[in-house]
Structure formats: structure tokens, C-alpha cells
Amino acid sequence: MKKFNYLLGAAAMMVAMVFASCSNDDLPTPGIFNGDDLSTAIANHTEVVNGVPTVKLPAGVSLTLNEAIVSNAPLAIIGNAAEPATIKIGKDGKFIGGVRIENALIDASEMTSPLITLGTADAPEWTFTSVSLINVTIGGLKKALVYSGCKNYDAVLNLEECRVQVAADVTVFDFTKGSFPLDFYVKNSSFCAQTATSKAFYSSQSGQKSTDMEGGSTTFDFENSTFYNLAKSKNFFSHRQSNQTWLSYIVKDCIFVNCGKTGQTIKGMNGGQGGKNPTWDISGNVFNFDGADTSADETTGDDDEPITNSKAVVVNFEDPDNGDFGQSDVKAGDPFWYEE
DSSP: OOOSOGGGSOGGGSOOOOOTTOOGGGOOOGGGGTTOBHHHHHHHHOEEETTEEEEEOOTTOEEEEOSEEEOSSOEEEEOOSSSOEEEEEOTTOEEESOEEEEEEEEEOTTOOSOSEESOSSOOSSOEEEEEEEEEEEEEEEOSOSEEOOSSSEEEEEEEESOEEEEOSSOOSEEOTTSOEEEEEEEESOEEEESSOOOSOSEEEOSSOOGGGSTTOOEEEEEESOEEESOSTTSOSEEESSOSOTTEEEEEESOEEESOSSTTOHHHHHTTTOOOSSSEEEEESOEEEETTEEOGGGOOOSOTTSOOBOOOOOOOOOSBGGGTBOOBOSOSOSOGGGBOO
């Protein structure tokens, strides 16, 4: 039985997808990190790898984060793929600015602020940043995973091999007060809420849009990922401006269960609208709502770019309310949950 709530102890088995930043052979021994807060570890053990400030965490090390870590350039925090680092986020712990985290188990249950904030004040000119989470499991998320309460930031969001347990009624990716993602990638990952949320999974309801930059566009690319109990009976996304030519949606081989309005998950990504303006590439997905296959009701609203190859199946997860999404009904969604 697999459970992505890492507090139950099985998440360390997940397969790693690691950027070419450092090898596990280069990681330090745990002893030099004994008793460290993550901020202390960063202060004492950061080195520059390929131009990126990087802290390499020993296999299986346990750390806390009890204050804000501020980085003007993306900071890389690299754990061991086979034995990920455990990081407990205290009530004042958070990251401000770009960050890349690989191979970590994050306990966010005591966190009182968004885990990653793009900035705390409007940038005087356009500022680029990136957020990348690779082989990261997050439990007890009660605030936004990524939040922007400021303007003039444009970001690339990249999540691969991640499992995220949403533990409150929150917008997971919250850009409601400014800034926006240029590209938003989710691949081989899972997001679930034990109790269905009512807020949009992603929101940019106010603030800025990508065309505020010359030639700007936004691509949402979700592939081989599982989404469960998110924004149930609401629009899955909430946009300041939906149904625009500068929006692109790529959704392939994903599973959506109780996400958005019944039969309108894809339209809900476009703020509840279908139409010819966005670019659509929607194929091979599963759409379930309250135990029924709703794939026949899904549409882009564009006959030239229709939804194709939906899998008409009701997925029977092993025990989704307790974080077990093992299933053998269909090869779609996060591959971590396939039963071979």
C-alpha cells in the first residue's frame, strides 16, 4: 500500500527525477547538520554549483525551518534521492523568492504563511524567477504552495514527481494580487484534498497578466498527474482574463476526480469558458465526478482543437481519503500509483 502522506512513512520510496546539479556521491554526511535549522544549514553549507547557490543535504537528514529564507536568485536545496531530507516548516518558516527543492519530505502542517512567496513588494521593473520542485512530498498544506502578493514578477513553475496533500480550503497556486506564471508545468505528480476544497486550484483573479509584458503568453502543461477533490463544484482555475489568445492549455494522460464542476474541468481551467481563443491540446485524460465517468461532457468549445482520447473509466483508488491512490484501472495520472 502506498500513501503520499509522508507522515505515514512510505513516501521515501518514490522515484527521483533529479536535475543535473550534483550527484548523491557529493552529498555531505549527516553529522555536520545535526541540530541545524535549514536556514543555518544554508548559511553554513551553501556552495555555488554551475552558478547556482546550492545546499546539499545528507541522506535522511531531518531539519526544521522556523524563519523566512530570502533569495534574490533561485536557491537550490538538494536532498538524497533514495533517502530524502525531512523538513518541518514552523509557523514562521517560508521561502521568499525563487527556489529549487529536490528530494525532500516537507511537513507543512504548522506553517502559517504560503510556503513560497515570489516577493513581498512590487518590483520596480520586471523580475524573472523560477520555482522548481522535483521529487518533493508535502503534507498538511494549509496555505498556498506558491503565492504572489506583489506585481512585476514573472515566473516559471515546474513540479515533477511531487505529491501534495492539501489540508485546508486554499488556493494552491495563488496569484490573485499580482504577477503571473509564464509557464506552469506539472508532470508525474499528485495533488489531493481529503475534504474537497471550494477555492480555485490556480487563481490570477486580479493583478497582472502575461501580455503586460511584450509578447507575453502563459502555458499550462499538466501531464501524467492525478488531481483529487480540488475546487469541487467551482471553476478549477480562476483567471483575471480567461479565454484569451495568449493562453495555452496542454493536459495529457491525467486523472481528475471531483475537480471543478462536473463535466467542466477543462472549461474550468479556462475560468469556466470554452472557445477558440486559447490553444488547446487535451488528450488521454480521465474525468470522474462523484463516482461517475464524466468524460463525454468535457469540451474545449473549439471544434478545431477538441478533447481527444479520453479514457471512459471510473477509477477505483485503493484508499484516496487516506492518501492511497494505488490503482490498476487505467494507465493515466501519476505513474507512482500504477499497479504493475
